[in-house]
Amino acid sequence: MDQFKVREKFISYNVPDLTEKEVEAVDGTIRSHWVAKGPRTAKFEEEFAKRVGAKHAVAMNSCTAALHVALLSNDIGPGDEVITTPMTFASTANTIIHVGAKPVFADIDYKTGCIDPDEIEKKITPKTKAVVPVHYSGQVCDLDRIYSIADKHSLFVSEDAAHAIGSSYKGRPIGSHLKGTASYSFYATKNLTTGEGGMLVTDDDEIDAKARIWAGQGMSHNAWNRYAKGGTWKYDICEPGFKYNMFDIQAALGLVQLSRLDEMQAKRKKIAEKYQREFAKIDAVEPPFVPGYATHSWHLYIIRIVPELLTIDRDRFIVELNKRNVGTSVHFIPVTSMSYYTKRYGFKKGDFPNSEKHFDRIISLPLYPSLTDEETDYIIDAVRDIVKKYHK
Numbered sequence: 418m419d420q421f422k423v424r425e426k427f428i429s430y431n432v433p434d435l436t437e438k439e440v441e442a443v444d445g446t447i448r449s450h451w452v453a454k455g456p457r458t459a460k461f462e463e464e465f466a467k468r469v470g471a472k473h474a475v476a477m478n479s480c481t482a483a484l485h486v487a488l489l490s491n492d493i494g495p496g497d498e499v500i501t502t503p504m505t506f507a508s509t510a511n512t513i514i515h516v517g518a519k520p521v522f523a524d525i526d527y528k529t530g531c532i533d534p535d536e537i538e539k540k541i542t543p544k545t546k547a548v549v550p551v552h553y554s555g556q557v558c559d560l561d562r563i564y565s566i567a568d569k570h571s572l573f574v575s576e577d578a579a580h581a582i583g584s585s586y587k588g589r590p591i592g593s594h595l596k597g598t599a600s601y602s603f604y605a606t607k608n609l610t611t612g613e614g615g616m617l618v619t620d621d622d623e624i625d626a627k628a629r630i631w632a633g634q635g636m637s638h639n640a641w642n643r644y645a646k647g648g649t650w651k652y653d654i655c656e657p658g659f660k661y662n663m664f665d666i667q668a669a670l671g672l673v674q675l676s677r678l679d680e681m682q683a684k685r686k687k688i689a690e691k692y693q694r695e696f697a698k699i700d701a702v703e704p705p706f707v708p709g710y711a712t713h714s715w716h717l718y719i720i721r722i723v724p725e726l727l728t729i730d731r732d733r734f735i736v737e738l739n740k741r742n743v744g745t746s747v748h749f750i751p752v753t754s755m756s757y758y759t760k761r762y763g764f765k766k767g768d769f770p771n772s773e774k775h776f777d778r779i780i781s782l783p784l785y786p787s788l789t790d791e792e793t794d795y796i797i798d799a800v801r802d803i804v805k806k807y808h809k
């Protein structure tokens with residue numbers, strides 16, 4: 418085989434897909450002088466709800482805010498337990514603590530990386546009030562199983578759909594199977610970005626009304642248009658709410674990104690399919706497994722190395738990719754190994770064996786619409802070269 422030639426330019430781990438259309442939309446919003454929450458946010462909510470097949474959508478300034486509000490709107494609080502996964506970003510669990518409840522962790526299914534429904538059942542106690550499953554990396558959780566457990570034990574389900582714009586379960590988008598809520602992230606790295614931003618969707622009129630209050634300073638009515646002709650200056654504060662709303666500059670970006678979502682998703686899918694094909698041929702790496710019920714959004718492309726076949730570990734593999742000018746990331750360091758969580762809840766190594774084993778092996782590779790064919794091929798070759806060099 419030829420000597421591997423390191424390219425000159427570093428391949429970034431992530432680059433948001435922004436075009437002149439987004440620039441014009443933001444420019445137009447600024448020129449309209451309505452830059453805070455207003456008509457564009459309302460339109461983005463309406464279009465987003467339609468897109469994912471939910472009745473209501475409430476736009477917020479992050480997915481973290483949406484996850485927090487989802488629990489508040491279901492009166493989850495002190496004395497309650499909420500089950501989630503260790504394999505997530507901290508905000509999934511932090512927001513459970515923010516409402517005064519106790520996060521209880523259920524290990525992942527090693528095959529998919531998503532929370533294991535059998536493990537959820539094992540962790541249910543009389544105090545359990547909710548489950549927060551995470552559609553990890555854009556892979557989807559087994560919702561029928563999770564919903565049937567939730568029905569049996571009267572639990573609220575707040576889906577963490579931060580990665581799941583573009584994901585479907587059994588042919589229908591995440592957001593259209595709802596029993597509770599789903600919360601999406603529009604952070605810069607996500608499949609659809611507003612810079613920072615989030616959306617909570619629900620089919621439940623009462624949750625929608627409560628979420629608007631919690632996310633809007635606790636004001637009793639939707640006050641965004643109180644300065645417009647016919648708007649009223651009167652309001653009550655009926656909850657000690659949060660300043661979590663989205664504003665129109667973000668929504669202007671979001672509306673354009675939503676209109677481009679199919680085009681952006683098609684590019685992600687093409688790259689992911691090439692990765693899937695090529696990595697399946699390399700024995701010392703495992704491409705992600707996608708179950709038959711799932712359409713993966715390909716938010717993240719996560720390979721697992723097979724350390725049994727290599728003389729190097731995951732950390733060194735990342736260094737080797739970096740030396741070859743390939744940017745990477747790791748999703749995630751299990752929340753249960755973070756110092757706050759180990760100190761407060763006493764978690765120790767071995768408590769979540771599947772999450773720990775998965776964590777030791779994972780590498781997130783670059784995957785975004787503007788990644789070129791040449792870059793994709795180069796990344797595959799770089800992985801192949803490292804495996805060849807460090808194979809046992």
Ligand SMILES: Cc1ncc(COP(=O)(O)O)c(C=O)c1O
Pocket residue numbers: 478479480481482505506508509551577579580601602603604614615
């Ligand atoms: C699984 C998961 N949940 C929640 C969040 C929080 O999203 P945001 O940054 O929009 O608050 C993230 C962030 O990346 C995430 O990865």
